[in-house]
Every structure is written in structure tokens, then in C-alpha cells.
Amino acid sequence: MAMASALRLSLLAPRAVAVAVSASAGQASRHLLSRRLAMRLPHPPRPAALSAPSAVRPREAGRVQPLRAASFCSGPAPAAGPTGGGAKDWRVFLAWYLVALDKNPIATKAVTSAVLTLAGDLICQLVIDRVPELDLRRTFVFTFLGLALVAPTLHVWYLYLSKLVTISGASGAIARLILDQFIFAPIFIGVFMSLLVTLEGKPSLVVPKLKQEWLPSVLANWQLWIPFQFFNFYFVPQKFQVLAANFVSLAWNVILSFKAHKEVIAK
Numbered sequence: 225m226a227m228a229s230a231l232r233l234s235l236l237a238p239r240a241v242a243v244a245v246s247a248s249a250g251q252a253s254r255h256l257l258s259r260r261l262a263m264r265l266p267h268p269p270r271p272a273a274l275s276a277p278s279a280v281r282p283r284e285a286g287r288v289q290p291l292r293a294a295s296f297c298s299g300p301a302p303a304a305g306p307t308g309g310g311a312k313d314w315r316v317f318l319a320w321y322l323v324a325l326d327k328n329p330i331a332t333k334a335v336t337s338a339v340l341t342l343a344g345d346l347i348c349q350l351v352i353d354r355v356p357e358l359d360l361r362r363t364f365v366f367t368f369l370g371l372a373l374v375a376p377t378l379h380v381w382y383l384y385l386s387k388l389v390t391i392s393g394a395s396g397a398i399a400r401l402i403l404d405q406f407i408f409a410p411i412f413i414g415v416f417m418s419l420l421v422t423l424e425g426k427p428s429l430v431v432p433k434l435k436q437e438w439l440p441s442v443l444a445n446w447q448l449w450i451p452f453q454f455f456n457f458y459f460v461p462q463k464f465q466v467l468a469a470n471f472v473s474l475a476w477n478v479i480l481s482f483k484a485h486k487e488v489i490a491k
Contacts, residue, residue: 325467333466334375340470341370344477352482365423366481369416378466381408386462397458404457405450410442413480417441420484432488441483448476 324332345366349355381404389399417438418430452472460468 325463329463330376330379333379334371336467336470337375337378337473338367338371340473341374341477342367344474345481347474348478348481348485352478353485362424362485365420366477366484368423369420370477373416373419375466377412378469382462382465394458397454400457401450401454404453405446409445409449410438413441413445414438416480417484429488433484436488437483437486441480444479444483445476448472448479 321332342363345363346358349358349363385400385403389396389403391399414434417433421427421430421433449472452469456465456468
């Protein structure tokens with residue numbers, strides 16, 4: 225009996241081992257097949273992070289990005305309005321003028337002075353004198369003196385004045401004002417009138433013109449320029465003093481043109 229049992233167990237053991245091996249092999253093959261299938265199947269798409277506008281309005285998410293790209297490329301739209309373009313043009317012109325003033329101060333001031341003297345003489349002839357026909361020679365001479373005499377002289381004078389008087393504050397402004405209006409201005413008005421009359425072909429009238437119009441011109445100069453020049457010397461940097469004076473120069477050029485071309489009364 226014992227031998228029969230042992231024989232039976234010996235016969236059954238290989239079969240059990242074969243069954244266990246086949247079972248483990250089948251399990252391994254199924255695992256391998258499932259891995260292959262998983263590798264072949266496409267992975268499900270991951271949910272993309274939504275921006276704030278797309279999260280609020282999902283249907284418009286596809287249209288938000290093109291709009292952003294277009295707005296970034298084209299830049300902000302200019303402000304609409306009837307005065308927007310004019311204000312921008314003035315800012316561009318002022319920036320260009322300041323750059324020109326830095327690079328070529330004398331030339332820039334000379335051209336500005338020429339434009340203002342031209343406008344001043346035209347206003348004097350058309351509005352005050354009411355001439356039937358413009359005196360182009362008079363206008364040319366007056367404009368030429370503004371270009372070649374007024375601007376370069378004022379540039380050098382203001383530069384010298386700022387170095388001569390180094391006191392700051394109101395006392396320095398008053399000191400510059402006294403030197404400018406009571407020493408420089410009377411001399412410069414006399415020189416300007418003398419050159420103007422000479423270049424117009426009337427040198428014999430220089431002395432009578434000065435006797436008749438020099439003092440009234442100096443008094444008119446003091447009435448207009450003393451208040452403004454105090455402001456100019458006190459508040460405006462030396463670099464921009466000629467530019468600031470140009471705002472008053474138009475009115476002064478009208479007065480100066482009227483005084484310089486007033487008929488000499490024989491005594």
C-alpha cells in the first residue's frame with residue numbers, strides 16, 4: 225500500500241507542476257497582452273489650463289487668442305477726437321525743436337527770430353500802416369536783421385549774462401534785468417535802427433531817425449520787456465531764455481517795425 229501511494233504521488237507531481245507552470249505562463253501572457261494593448265491605444269488628452277476669459281466663456285476661447293495677437297502687433301489705437309492729432313503734432317514739433325536747439329543753438333534761434341521778424345513786419349504793414357502794397361524790400365531787410373543780428377547777439381548776450389551774474393534767486397534775476405534793460409537794450413535798439421535805415425538805402429536819415437525814435441522805442445521796450453524779462457531770468461533756464469523771449473518778440477517786432485519805419489519829421 226505504501227509503495228502504491230508513493231507511486232501514485234510520483235505520477236501526480238509532474239502533472240501538478242505542469243499545471244502550475246501553464247497557469248503562470250497564461251497569466252504572464254495575459255499581462256503582456258494587456259500592456260501591448262495599452263501601448264497601442266492613444267492616451268486621453270489632458271485638460272488644458274483655461275485662461276480667465278476662456279474659463280468664463282468657453283465658447284469664445286478659440287477667438288480670444290487671435291484678437292490678442294492682433295492687438296499686440298498693431299499696438300493701442302490712437303485716441304479719437306478732433307484735437308488729438310493737433311496736440312500730437314505740437315508735441316512732435318516741440319521735441320524736434322528742442323533737439324535742434326541742443327545741436328545747433330545759434331542756427332535754430334536765428335531761423336526762429338527771422339520768422340518772427342518777418343511776421344512782425346507783415347503785421348505792421350498790413351494791420352497798422354494799412355499799406356496798399358507791401359514793401360518787400362523793407363520786409364526783407366527787417367527779416368535779415370532778425371536772422372543775422374538779433375538772434376546771434378541775444379544768444380551771446382544771454383550766455384555772457386548768465387556767467388557774469390552767478391547769484392541765484394530774485395536778486396540774481398534783478399541784477400540781470402538791470403544790465404539787460406538799462407545797458408544792453410538802449411545800445412542794441414540804436415544799433416538795430418541805424419543798420420535798418422542804412423540797409424534800406426537811407427544812411428542820411430540815421431541821425432534824424434535816432435533823434436526822433438530812439439527814446440520812444442527804449443521807453444516802449446521797458447514797458448514790455450521789464451516785467452517779462454524778470455520772469456525770464458528768474459524762472460527760465462539760460463538755455464531756453466531766447467526761446468521764451470520769442471513769445472513776446474512778435475509783439476515787440478510789430479512795435480519796432482512801426483517805430484523804425486515811422487516817417488522822419490523835418491524840424
